[in-house]
Amino acid sequence: xxxxxxxxxxxxxxxxxxxxxxxxxxxxxxxxxxxxxxxxxxxxxxxxxxxxxxxxxxxxxxxxxxxxxxxxxxxxxxxxxxxxxxxxxxxxxxxxxxxxxxxxxxxxxxxxxxxxxxxxxxxxxxxxxx
Numbered sequence: 001x002x003x004x005x006x007x008x009x010x011x012x013x014x015x016x017x018x019x020x021x022x023x024x025x026x027x028x029x030x031x032x033x034x035x036x037x038x039x040x041x042x043x044x045x046x047x048x049x050x051x052x053x054x055x056x057x058x059x060x061x062x063x064x065x066x067x068x069x070x071x072x073x074x075x076x077x078x079x080x081x082x083x084x085x086x087x088x089x090x091x092x093x094x095x096x097x098x099x100x101x102x103x104x105x106x107x108x109x110x111x112x113x114x115x116x117x118x119x120x121x122x123x124x125x126x127x128x129x130x
Contacts, residue, residue: 015057037062
């Protein structure tokens with residue numbers, strides 16, 4: 001079984017320029033997304049596109065109602081991914097700060113235990129002395 005189809009950025013860009021953008025040309029009078037999708041499929045076949053690549057790209061771009069919407073969705077997706085990266089970065093910093101705080105608290109507890117141990121030794125030495 002073959003793995004997922006890998007489509008290069010060059011092929012995707014060429015598809016957008018040669019098939020997707022012309023599909024939205026008002027001169028083509030493609031009123032519905034079904035007509036547009038069929039027109040893109042026919043144009044891809046006539047321009048000798050690899051069948052797997054053009055079908056995969058039609059799935060990706062075939063549901064686009066307008067190029068403006070496609071661009072907005074792309075920008076929103078990029079923004080969302082950037083926010084997720086920033087959130088992950090903040091979470092890593094927070095985990096580091098929490099870990100440092102826990103280490104500091106453990107060190108303070110050890111110091112407190114040592115002080116209390118010293119007091120017990122000192123107080124027991126007073127009891128033993130005549």
